[in-house]
Amino acid sequence: xxxxxxxxSTRGLHRYQPIESETTTVGRALDNDIILSxxxxxxxxxxxIRYGDDSVEIVNLSDVNPAxxxxxxxxxxxxxxxPVNLEIGRVRAQLLPRDFAVAPARPVAGSGGxxxxxxxxxxxxxxxxxxxxxxxxxxxxxxxxxxKWADLFKYVLRETVLTxxxxxxxxxxxxxxxxxxxxxxxxxxTISLVYLLYYFLSNLAEVLDYLFSASWPSTQFRLGWYLTxxxxxxxxxxxxxxxxKKGRSFLLAILIASPIAVPSILQSPExxxxxxxxxxxxxxxxxxxxxxxxxxxxxxxDTFVEQARRLEPGEFAx
Amino acid sequence: MLFRFLxxxxxxxxxxxxxxxxxxxxxxxxxxxxxxxxxRVLNRETGKKSSIGSGFIVGDGSQIATNYHVIGQVILEPxxxxxxxxxxxxxxGELKLLGxxxxxxxxxxxxxxxxxxxxxxxxxxxxxxxxxxxxxPLDLGLSIAVGTNGGILNQTDDSRILFSGSLNxxxxxxxxxxxxxxxxxxxxxxxxxxxxxxVPSRFLTDxxxxxxxxxxxxxxDLKLEVARQVLAYENSYIDQLLANxxxxxxxxxxxLPGIISPTVRCWDNSAKLSAIARYKRYQIRCTNxxxxxxxxxxxxxxxxxxxxxWLESDxxxxxxxYNLYQNLNKDQIESKMDRDIVSNFNCDTWFIEVSxxxxxxxxxxxxxxxxxxxxxxxxxxxxxxxxxxGFFITLTMTGVDYASTLPLIQKFLExxxxxx
Numbered sequence: 195x196x197x198x199x200x201x202x203s204t205r206g207l208h209r210y211q212p213i214e215s216e217t218t219t220v221g222r223a224l225d226n227d228i229i230l231s232x233x234x235x236x237x238x239x240x241x242x243i244r245y246g247d248d249s250v251e252i253v254n255l256s257d258v259n260p261a262x263x264x265x266x267x268x269x270x271x272x273x274x275x276x277p278v279n280l281e282i283g284r285v286r287a288q289l290l291p292r293d294f295a296v297a298p299a300r301p302v303a304g305s306g307g308x309x310x311x312x313x314x315x316x317x318x319x320x321x322x323x324x325x326x327x328x329x330x331x332x333x334x335x336x337x338x339x340x341x342k343w344a345d346l347f348k349y350v351l352r353e354t355v356l357t358x359x360x361x362x363x364x365x366x367x368x369x370x371x372x373x374x375x376x377x378x379x380x381x382x383x384t385i386s387l388v389y390l391l392y393y394f395l396s397n398l399a400e401v402l403d404y405l406f407s408a409s410w411p412s413t414q415f416r417l418g419w420y421l422t423x424x425x426x427x428x429x430x431x432x433x434x435x436x437x438x439k440k441g442r443s444f445l446l447a448i449l450i451a452s453p454i455a456v457p458s459i460l461q462s463p464e465x466x467x468x469x470x471x472x473x474x475x476x477x478x479x480x481x482x483x484x485x486x487x488x489x490x491x492x493x494x495x496d497t498f499v500e501q502a503r504r505l506e507p508g509e510f511a512x
Numbered sequence: 513m514l515f516r517f518l519x520x521x522x523x524x525x526x527x528x529x530x531x532x533x534x535x536x537x538x539x540x541x542x543x544x545x546x547x548x549x550x551x552r553v554l555n556r557e558t559g560k561k562s563s564i565g566s567g568f569i570v571g572d573g574s575q576i577a578t579n580y581h582v583i584g585q586v587i588l589e590p591x592x593x594x595x596x597x598x599x600x601x602x603x604x605g606e607l608k609l610l611g612x613x614x615x616x617x618x619x620x621x622x623x624x625x626x627x628x629x630x631x632x633x634x635x636x637x638x639x640x641x642x643x644x645x646x647x648x649p650l651d652l653g654l655s656i657a658v659g660t661n662g663g664i665l666n667q668t669d670d671s672r673i674l675f676s677g678s679l680n681x682x683x684x685x686x687x688x689x690x691x692x693x694x695x696x697x698x699x700x701x702x703x704x705x706x707x708x709x710x711v712p713s714r715f716l717t718d719x720x721x722x723x724x725x726x727x728x729x730x731x732x733d734l735k736l737e738v739a740r741q742v743l744a745y746e747n748s749y750i751d752q753l754l755a756n757x758x759x760x761x762x763x764x765x766x767x768l769p770g771i772i773s774p775t776v777r778c779w780d781n782s783a784k785l786s787a788i789a790r791y792k793r794y795q796i797r798c799t800n801x802x803x804x805x806x807x808x809x810x811x812x813x814x815x816x817x818x819x820x821x822w823l824e825s826d827x828x829x830x831x832x833x834y835n836l837y838q839n840l841n842k843d844q845i846e847s848k849m850d851r852d853i854v855s856n857f858n859c860d861t862w863f864i865e866v867s868x869x870x871x872x873x874x875x876x877x878x879x880x881x882x883x884x885x886x887x888x889x890x891x892x893x894x895x896x897x898x899x900x901x902g903f904f905i906t907l908t909m910t911g912v913d914y915a916s917t918l919p920l921i922q923k924f925l926e927x928x929x930x931x932x
Contacts, residue, residue, distance in 0.1 A: 335829075335835055336832070336835050338790055338828065340788040340790060407861040407872075408861075472850075472851040472856055473857070475857070476844055476874075476878075477857065478857075479859070479874060480841045481838055482834055482841055482872065482896065482902070484831060484899050488872075490861065492864070492865050493863065493865065494864070495864060495865075495866065495926060498862050498873065498925075499918050499919075499921070499922045501862065502860075502862075502875050503918060505877060505914075506858050507858060507877060507879045507914070508855035508856045508857050508878040508879050509855055510851075510879070510881060511856060512851075
């Protein structure tokens with residue numbers, strides 16, 4: 195059997211210890227060949243014995259948290275088949291052959307050069323500036339009173355800077371815990387992109403509401419946003435920038451998106467209307483648009499009254 | 513000589529009899545204290561009062577008149593509650609329902625045997641005449657309140673007399689007397705500060721006649737009867753509105769229906785804008801006053817509200833203007849009701865051409881759980897196609913037959929004219 199490697203995984207990080215001597219001991223005591231500092235690891239937890247190049251024996255030495263070998267509680271295992279999965283206390287490890295095949299290298303996000311969105315601080319700054327401009331534009335378009343620059347700054351600070359800042363802070367801490375890295379620039383770029391996307395899509399949904407004289411565009415947008423777009427954006431970030439595995443990324447994306455999605459869904463009038471089977475308010479199509487683009491035909495008063503006669507009674511809630 | 517003088521005196525006496533001496537409140541109280549009762553709605557299980565009011569003897573002496581709202585709970589839950597009376601002298605007994613006039617908030621009850629002499633009824637005395645309201649305020653015992661007749665109120669569809677005196681909870685259903693000790697009306701409501709309302713006695717006379725004809729099916733579902741009466745009243749009311757000539761009311765570029773009935777009052781409801789506002793808004797809100805008490809849960813129905821709203825700005829750009837316009841276009845029916853009482857609203861949208869203009873209109877209806885055929889209706893219509901001006905009408909009606917509201921909405925739209 196060729197030289198062996200013990201891969202030890204801790205909080206997403208791996209370290210690799212060559213197993214070269216005939217007998218290698220693993221434990222928390224300082225006289226071990228491989229020292230694991232986790233408190234759930236016994237002073238002398240495991241022994242690995244090599245039998246030439248043919249096979250290897252793994253022997254459990256601990257009564258407390260006995261080592262699990264290939265997901266089984268075994269006192270010892272002699273095997274010629276690698277890899278062998280090990281659980282030593284709560285430390286996970288794998289016994290691998292030195293020639294074990296590894297996945298090809300993943301490109302660093304933005305390694306495509308300046309033109310790549312995640313490749314250069316220029317784009318981060320540009321996108322943040324775009325968000326600030328959009329925040330200001332949103333304030334301007336909803337300012338019905340005399341315009342005041344001080345109010346604009348307050349609004350942009352509260353609505354744009356604070357929103358982006360809180361998400362960057364929360365997600366960067368999460369990322370640090372998950373992959374032991376700070377990738378602030380990439381995170382700011384991603385969150386700014388999501389912010390811009392939200393603004394454009396929510397406005398598009400309102401235009402469609404008026405066009406179809408219906409509420410489903412807004413409702414579908416909000417539902418899709420919180421239940422699909424946000425989790426997918428997080429998952430894509432974790433896969434492509436944090437380089438986590440796909441399955442784990444989607445699971446984490448759902449977990450990370452839930453605290454954002456659940457309160458937002460509960461607070462959104464459109465989605466509450468979708469979930470509640472009763473409302474004492476009339477949910478009518480009140481959107482108005484200066485473009486006045488709508489697909490419904492204009493009708494005369496008589497036609498309206500004739501059609502209104504056929505308006506079904508309201509449904510009783512359970 | 514003496515004979516001729518006496519004959520002349522008697523003749524004169526026959527031609528113009530001297531008016532009976534006016535009674536004071538003390539005398540009226542003494543004459544009627546045994547004929548006015550406390551009316552109680554009692555829980556069959558606990559035997560305790562759930563609500564109280566007042567009532568008085570009418571008809572054949574075994575009948576007692578009160579307000580519908582005093583005993584309304586029995587109609588909602590007849591298996592849980594029953595009605596009883598108790599007199600000042602401690603006499604008490606159970607009462608059954610003989611007749612209802614929900615629209616005028618009256619109920620006629622019957623005892624098992626005569627409980628006393630019926631009080632005579634009389635038309636309304638002149639405006640300003642003293643009148644006296646008897647009842648059991650706040651369960652504190654029988655009392656009498658002195659006030660004056662303020663006349664019939666046409667804003668209540670002639671169904672209320674203004675009583676410038678103090679009515680208090682518990683006096684509802686009690687009699688209001690003229691200074692001859694005759695009943696001119698039935699206590700019904702108060703707006704505090706010595707502004708109270710009385711139902712004219714003529715509605716009670718009609719109810720007694722109808723009850724004698726046996727028009728109430730007590731064994732049937734009384735809620736159906738309540739719904740039938742409310743809808744009959746509201747249909748008749750809407751027919752009156754449609755038959756009226758509607759005066760005009762101008763709001764900027766629209767000529768609109770003004771005060772469409774004596775029951776309606778319109779107020780300027782324009783919000784006070786700050787000096788820095790870059791737009792102008794004008795609002796007129798019209799409401800009727802002849803609401804009908806339905807029950808403890810629903811309170812009043814028969815509310816008609818129509819509102820006109822105009823918005824304009826020379827300074828806002830079209831996107832700003834429409835953001836504001838859309839935010840304001842969200843009127844609702846004011847009453848918040850639970851799923852046990854009403855259905856969800858069902859709404860649909862139309863773009864209606866009115867006087868050459870296009871109005872984005874929404875019509876919504878919801879139904880009452882307990883009262884078949886009764887609906888609340890909300891209609892809104894917002895002007896489209898202008899970048900610097902907006903206008904909407906909101907028309908709401910509660911406790912009505914849905915179909916009967918459509919001609920009213922139609923007349924509203926047909927009566928609305930764009931002023932170029």
